[in-house]
Amino acid sequence: MTLVDSTASTVGGPGLPQERRLVTEIPGPRSREIHARKQSAVANGVGITLPVYITAAGGGVVVDVDGNSLIDLGSGIAVTTVGNAAPEVAAAVTAQVNAFTHTCFTITGYEGYVEVAEALNRLTPGDHAKRSALFNSGAEAVENAIKVARSYTGKQAVVAFDHAYHGRTNLTMALTAKSMPYKSGFGPFAPEVYRAPLSYPLRDGGLSGAEAAKIAITQIEKQIGAANLAAIIIEPIQGEGGFIVPAEGFLPALVAWAKANDVVFIADEVQSGFGRTGAMFASEHEGIVPDLVVTAKGIAGGLPLSAITGRAEIMDAPHAGGLGGTYTGNPIACAAALAAIELYERGDLLQRAREIEQAIRAKLTGADPRIAEVRGRGAMMAIELVDAATGEPDAALTGKVAAAAHAAGVVLLTCGTYGNVVRFLPPLAISDALLDEALDVVVDAIAAN
Structure with missing residues (x-):
């Protein structure tokens, strides 16, 4: 020093x-x-x-x-x-500011939004047809992912996990596990949100990933029922909950169960995405392919931007006008994201x-x-x-x-x-x-x- x-x-x-x-x-x-x-x-x-x-x-x-x-x-x-x-991000932002700062993509579009969606469709796990929608914050994207899953399945219930953190809006507070400082005194929370046990290798008695998944799935089946469940949402590596890495096999077992039961599997990669874990997305470490991937944080080099990317048939379920917002996919943030993504793709x-x-x-x-x-x-x-x-x-x-x-x-x-x-x-x-x-x-x- x-x-x-x-x-x-x-x-x-x-x-x-x-x-x-x-x-x-x-x-x-x-x-x-x-x-x-x-x-x-x-x-x-x-x-x-x-x-x-x-x-x-x-x-x-x-x-x-x-x-x-x-x-x-x-x-x-x-x-x-x-x-x-980062110089590349700063230069892209400066150029965009000098061109225009806002039009609202749902009123008059611009290519930057489309280019970010194309990049996300290319980079997220899986080679299936995909669509993306852009938002401002991680919580906003999580909330919209739940909307998409409910629209697609026609079901309402959602399962989150012990120690989860998904945001501070009303619905995402319901998904978040920890009371202080995130939830205490702010209820009532959104209904039809349930919690299942997570694989926490240090504290769950040494359960294997498969064993921990069986416990979680049994609880989901008995207390909620697959027929009522729109989505499972989980952080592949938990963030605010303690950077918990589930035991190997836990995530693949949940993905397989969700697929077999027509439940949308949502990976919240807000904190773990965009190179943070040594792969573009933490889901890649166990080879899982989520139905929907939620991203934010590292996506745009410091500017507010978030996204949902997922299977085309799921993402296309909401009606026109059902997704969006005044500032969602702001052109300056999109310019920053394209510059940041180019840096990630260099490897x-x-x-x-x-x-x-x-x-x-x-x-x-x-x-x-x-x-x-x-x-x-x-x-x-x-x-x-x-x-x-x-x-x-x-x-x-x-x-x-x-x-x-x-x-x-x-x-x-x-x-x-x-x-x-x-x-x-x-x-x-x-x-x-x-x-x-x-x-x-x-x-x-x-x-x-």
């Missing part, structure tokens, strides 16, 4: 010095000043994990208003996967994600007895922290580790149903040196607590 007295450049993108640099304490005086204004001007329900205020970002760092350069292990929650202010970013996984596993496996598991894929990795004597989740330790990392200049996120998971979502543009330095900070923070 470099300690200096001068402020950093405010020019964004990968041209920023790639270093951890602390000029002040974290947060610094200027950030504290802005945060006081935030508390007066912004609704209390909009929280900030690390109250520093950013002026520039690129590569593996974010620079705050006090000139501190922090290592970014969050990527805006898996959004800036190709790197913040080196997928390899980079796999290299990041290797580095994280090498650094953290066996680093402390309170690390119960190092899990995940690619640049979507996590550690679960527990009491070494009992194996019980240790949320207090997790909070202390995150706070220590923040104070040391590392942007670090936590998650998990039990609040005891530290997650690693670095941009794929991060350097080996910065990643190694940030992981050292985390290891030291665990040891110190």
